[in-house]
Amino acid sequence: MTRTVKILIVDDEAMVRLNMRALLEDLGFIVFEAANGCEALDLFEQELPELILTDLRMPEMDGLTLIREMHKKHPDTPLIVISGTGSISSAMEAVHCGAWDFIEKPIIDQSALEMVISHTLERSRLLLENRRYHDHLEELVQERTVELHQQTLLLEQEMAERQEAQQRLAIEHAELQRLNATLEQRVQEEVEKNRDQERIISHQARLAAMGEMLSNIAHQWRQPLNNLGLYLQNMQLDYQESLLDTERMAEYVSCSMETLQYMSRTISDFQNFFRPDREKKKFTIALAIQEAVHLVEASLKTKGITIRVETSGECAVLGFSNEFSQVVLNIINNARDVLLDRQVPDPVIRIACRCEGKTGIVTIGDNAGGIPEELLDKVFDPYFTTKAKSQGTGLGLYMAKMILSKGMGGHLMAHNAGNGAEFVMEIPIAS
Ligand SMILES: Nc1ncnc2c1ncn2[C@@H]1O[C@H](COP(=O)(O)OP(=O)(O)OP(=O)(O)O)[C@@H](O)[C@H]1O
Ligand SMILES: [Mg+2]
Structure with missing residues (x-):
């Protein structure tokens, strides 16, 4: 047994306290004394004894009240009741209120006292150990719970981010589809426009070429028209001078017809030329x-x-x-x-x-x-x-x-x- 264990004796009888002190110090304990519950509570706060041995009947604050108070404030501190012979029922009540054990007064058998004390201290040690172990487990559970909670939060965050990304993708996809649709439409429109443009250009070019052709026809006709005019004038002169006989007339008609045919051919040539293949x-x-x-x-x-x-x-x-x-x-x-x-x-x-x-x-x-x-x-x-x-x-x-x-x-x-x-x-x- 550790000999530095502090024990507080609470008893209103000085003789009892003296006797107990002697026995306990002999067993190697450090002993404090209090004459009633109030003193005991004060002393407890100062010295923090590991064990309290208390009488029940005391002035100011009796043992039961002390037990109740201690049980409220320091439930882990073991308390042993020292009860007079014949008051077993009081001792039982004390145990009911939180006392750990009881010893009958007067205490004569040192070894019995030692046994009760060492048994109680062992219980207290086990209790503390248990409590520590329990606390440790509690701590582990707490840590694990926090960890799990954090992991859950992370997972939730990740899920939310994924969902957001999926939504973004869906929006982008829809936007792309929309763009694609308008793009196709725009390409179609551009192609259509280009086609129109080409049609216009080719039409304009055709008109320009026809203009050119008209001026070419004009050039080609200038000479034959001139000739026709000359034939007519000569015909008139010949007639006035009575030179226009049948033969001459036939000659004028033949020349004029040839010229007209030439002009007509020119028109056909140009017509052919403009007929699209x-x-x-x-x-x-x-x-x-x-x-x-x-x-x-x-x-x-x-x-x-x-x-x-x-x-x-x-x-x-x-x-x-x-x-x-x-x-x-x-x-x-x-x-x-x-x-x-x-x-x-x-x-x-x-x-x-x-x-x-x-x-x-x-x-x-x-x-x-x-x-x-x-x-x-x-x-x-x-x-x-x-x-x-x-x-x-x-x-x-x-x-x-x-x-x-x-x-x-x-x-x-x-x-x-x-x-x-x-x-x-x-x-x-x-x-
Ligand atoms: N033989 C050439 N010598 C010098 N420049 C030329 C010659 N041929 C064409 N060009 C130049 O090329 C340009 C374009 O010719 P293009 O035939 O396409 O049009 P255009 O002759 O100006 O008009 P259009 O043919 O419609 O009457 C002309 O305006 C001219 O400046
Ligand atoms: Mg040109």
Whole structure:
């Protein structure tokens, strides 16, 4: 037994206390004394004894009250009742109120006292140990509960974040779908717009070409109209001078009819030229060039422009012959405009056509001084023109390039060569 255990003796009889002290000190305990419950409570607060031995009947505060108080404030401190012989029932009541054990007075048997005390202290130790163990377990449970709670919180947070992310994804997905839908619609609209634009451009180009044609017809008709006028005037003069016999009359009619037929042919030529080809056909490049040249020859001649055509080999290609002639015509008209605008002396337009392997090559050049280098890239853009608004739409070369690339799988390029511009067409030869 630990000999430093503090024991508080509570008894109103000094003799009893003395006797007990002697016995206990002999057993090695440190002993404190109190004469009643009140003193005992005070002393307890000061010395914190491990065990209290108390009498029951005492003045001021009796043993039962002390037991109750101690049980309320310090339930773990063991209390042993020292009761007089014959008051077992009081001792039992004391145990009921919280006393741990009881010893009968007077105490004579030191070893019995030692046994009761050591038994009580052992109980107290076990109780404390139990309590500590219980507290430890409680602490562990608490810690684990906190941990679990935190984990639950984390899990809940994670779930909430996931849900939020899922919602965000759903919103983004919906937004993407909406964008996709409008995108498709926008692409559709753009394609439609482009198609409309192309239709407008091609229509404008056609109108411009027809304008050109009208002026060409006018040129082609100037001479025959002149001739018709002369025939009529001569006829009148011959009649006035009575020279108009049947033979002469027939001659005038024949000449006039020939001229009229020539004029009518011109109209047919232009009509044919403007009739859109229905399907791609094999045609000879040289012939299509000849047709185009034939239509403008007269008007070029009246403006003093020489046109030279050199063809070698029979290049047959697949495409729309009329459209190809229009390409040639556009390029000739451009050359004519620049030659006249720049008032070039001895203006010439040269056209050459040859076969190179599987490609037909056509070059159309002039001696008008060429295209400024910085404009070479732009001349094929739609609506690009250096002419006054009333004189050019800027669609001629754009259409020419489209016809060659889309209709015939060919190319149209421009560069400066010699003392003028040169346009080069490359068209795959039909097998
Ligand atoms: N032979 C050339 N020499 C110099 N510049 C040229 C020649 N051919 C074309 N160009 C330039 O290229 C531009 C575009 O030609 P394009 O045929 O496309 O339109 P345009 O002739 O101006 O108008 P449109 O043909 O509609 O009447 C011309 O305005 C001109 O500046
Ligand atoms: Mg043009």
